[in-house]
Amino acid sequence: MQEHVVIIGNGIAGITAARHIRRLSEKKITVISSETKYFFSRTALMYVYMGHMKWEHLEPYEDWFWEKNRIELKQVYVEKIDPEAKTLFLAGNERLAYDRLIIATGSIPRKLGWEGQNLQGVQGLVSKQDLELLEKNTKNCRHATIVGGGLIGVELAEMLHTRNIPVTMLIREESFWRNVLPQKDSEFVARHISSHGIGLRNMTELESISGKNKVTSVTTKKGDQIETDLVGLTVGVQPNIAFLKGSGIETDVGILVDPYLKTNIESIYSIGDCAQQREPKPGRRPIEAVWYTARMMGETVAQTICGNPFKYKPGNWFNSAKFFEIEYQTYGQVSATPPENEQQIHWEHSDGKKAVTLAFEKDSGRFLGINSFGIRMKHEVFDRWLTEQRPIEHVLKHLKEANFDPEFYRHHHKEILHSFKDDLLNPSNPKPQI
Numbered sequence: 256m257q258e259h260v261v262i263i264g265n266g267i268a269g270i271t272a273a274r275h276i277r278r279l280s281e282k283k284i285t286v287i288s289s290e291t292k293y294f295f296s297r298t299a300l301m302y303v304y305m306g307h308m309k310w311e312h313l314e315p316y317e318d319w320f321w322e323k324n325r326i327e328l329k330q331v332y333v334e335k336i337d338p339e340a341k342t343l344f345l346a347g348n349e350r351l352a353y354d355r356l357i358i359a360t361g362s363i364p365r366k367l368g369w370e371g372q373n374l375q376g377v378q379g380l381v382s383k384q385d386l387e388l389l390e391k392n393t394k395n396c397r398h399a400t401i402v403g404g405g406l407i408g409v410e411l412a413e414m415l416h417t418r419n420i421p422v423t424m425l426i427r428e429e430s431f432w433r434n435v436l437p438q439k440d441s442e443f444v445a446r447h448i449s450s451h452g453i454g455l456r457n458m459t460e461l462e463s464i465s466g467k468n469k470v471t472s473v474t475t476k477k478g479d480q481i482e483t484d485l486v487g488l489t490v491g492v493q494p495n496i497a498f499l500k501g502s503g504i505e506t507d508v509g510i511l512v513d514p515y516l517k518t519n520i521e522s523i524y525s526i527g528d529c530a531q532q533r534e535p536k537p538g539r540r541p542i543e544a545v546w547y548t549a550r551m552m553g554e555t556v557a558q559t560i561c562g563n564p565f566k567y568k569p570g571n572w573f574n575s576a577k578f579f580e581i582e583y584q585t586y587g588q589v590s591a592t593p594p595e596n597e598q599q600i601h602w603e604h605s606d607g608k609k610a611v612t613l614a615f616e617k618d619s620g621r622f623l624g625i626n627s628f629g630i631r632m633k634h635e636v637f638d639r640w641l642t643e644q645r646p647i648e649h650v651l652k653h654l655k656e657a658n659f660d661p662e663f664y665r666h667h668h669k670e671i672l673h674s675f676k677d678d679l680l681n682p683s684n685p686k687p688q689i
Contacts, residue, residue, distance in 0.1 A: 259283040260560060261343065261351060263333050264359035267546055268527030270294040271553025272357055272560075277324050279561040284325065285351070287343070289332035290382050293318065298546055300386050301410045305417045336502045338520045355522050355560055358499075358510060359553070362492035362528040362544050371464030377486040380411050389414075392485050396420050399485040400473050402461045404431045406576045408489035412453050413579050415485075423454040423481060425473075430457055435591055439601045440626050443610045444578050450607075451579055492544055494529035507531055509542045514566040516556045524560070526552035536569060538588060545574055571641040572624075573634060581608055586637035587624025589614045597623060602674045604629070611671055615647035622650045631659040651675060 260276055262269045265288035273284050295313040302308040321328050332346040336356070343351045364379025366372050376392050379385055393399070399415050401408050404426035412422045428434055431445040449455055460476045464486055472482045494509035505511045505519040509531030516524050527549040528542070535541045548569055558565035576583045589612055590597055598617045603610040609629035615622050622645050625637060636657040640650055651672050 257281065257283045258354045259285065259352065260355045260357065261353035262286045262357045262359060263343075264288060264357075264361055264527065264529075265291065265294045265328070266297060266359060266361050266527060266549065267294075268361070268549035268553045269357065269359035271550050272359065272526060272557050273326050273553075274324070275554050275557030276560055277326060279557060279563075282561075283327075285327045285329060285353075287329045287331060287333060287345075287351075289330065289346075290384065292328055292330040293321075295383070297381075300380070300383070301414050304386060304389060304414045333498055335498060336504070336523075338503055338523060341522065353522075356524070357556060357560075358496075358504075358518075358523065358525040358529060359527045359549075360495040360498075360529050363495045364488050365491045365493045366488060367490065369461055369464055371466060371470065372488070374464055374466045374470045374486075375468055376466070376470035376484060377464055377488065379488045379492075380407055381492060393418065393420060396484045398423070398481075398483045399487060400425065400481055400483040401487040401489055402473075403488070403490035404428065404455075405435075405489055405491060406432075407492075408487065409448060409578055411487045411489060412448065413451075416451055416453065416579075420485075421452070421454075423456060423483070424448075425459045425461055425475065426455060426457050427460050428457065431455060433591065436626070437589060437591055437593070437599055437601070437612055439603075440589075440610065440612050440628070441591075443603060443607075443628065444581070444583075446607065447578055447581055492528065494531070494542065496529055507541075515559050515564060516552060516567055517559075524556050526556050532567075539569060539572065543569075547573065571638050573638070578628075581629045582631060584627045584632050584634075585624065586632070586634070587614070587622070587641045589624040589626045600675050602671045604670075613647065613650065613675070620646040620648065622647050625650075632657045633659045 260282050262273055265286050269286060273286050276282055276284055293314050296315060299308060299313050303310055333343050334346055335344045341353050345351060362381060364381055378388050378392060398421050401411055401422060401424045404424055408424060412424060415422050430441040431448060433441045445455055462474045462476045464470055465472045470486050472480050473486060474480050496506055496510055499506060504523060509529050510518060510525035511533050512518055512525050512530050513533055516526055518525055528544040531541045551569060552567060555565050555567045571587055573586045593599055596617050597614055599612055599614045601612045612626040614624045622640055654671060
């Protein structure tokens, strides 16, 4: 009989696993999701709200793709798992047997127990249902408050800005995304966000949310009261694993997995935002709620399930995002608070829309990483330089090779190199030479 692989979750992790299992085998594949029937590009949710795209544009595959590739889709909620019987209990008293199970249920918005957090008009922005709720909650909205200053928060701010809704962002840190970005990068992004009329309140935390049935105001821990019609909770996400309680599958914050993405139960695996590495790679977090790593996990687990046991190897860290018009890319390690042996050099263009921060070891001059804002860089080039442990002077001399801006765009590598020369030739840092 065909081995039956069931995947819970149809995000990038689950669908990548399904596609690669089909490419490598003839196994029976069933993908379950209570959110949507068809896979969609979650990172593009904001563009539907902003009117740049229609919902169907978010679905990369035609509806016939799934039947043609013999991937069965079920839109239903999984209530619980019985690992001993290898059975899923679905809503509506339905049961589904499996031989191998992949849990790829992703994340849900974090709620920190605030008073009023369940009022109408309070929401996160992760799912299709969140997008639909936002449409409802922003009708006749006069003001919105966003709690948290991360990537989802700035996406939500941009979405609301396109509908002329005034926005205030409550940021716990001293400046925007300061727990991730170095000071100068954080201030650079904050200036750009503020230039669009977004009100940033640094060093400000939410105390409570008020209203009878619907939110009417928020109170900060400083005692300030802000009248508002919408509260966006964007203080991060957490693994969507509540349904696993009592299943015997070991969890911590997320589902605990080994290097092969296997749980404590032989036939069950976990990938994507809900998976937590028991032994994360040096410099990497146990849970990485990132599109790129979810895709890599999907490819990895497919190999193992199809008879080629393969360890998850995320490689050099990279990520990308967008702050209104400014595209952001990061490769390697650029610490928010550099340790003693990490030196950083920062360049900004006079237009306020381009910046670069490079990090390297003080002692050896080894290149550690880059944050690039408004200048597109080639992933393969920086990945190679990081793997080869190139010195900072090599990176600067060959920076043109890494530029990925379209033809006829003005290039800034010479300007960046000239700007960094004084920093690198400073007597206090004699190692790197250009």
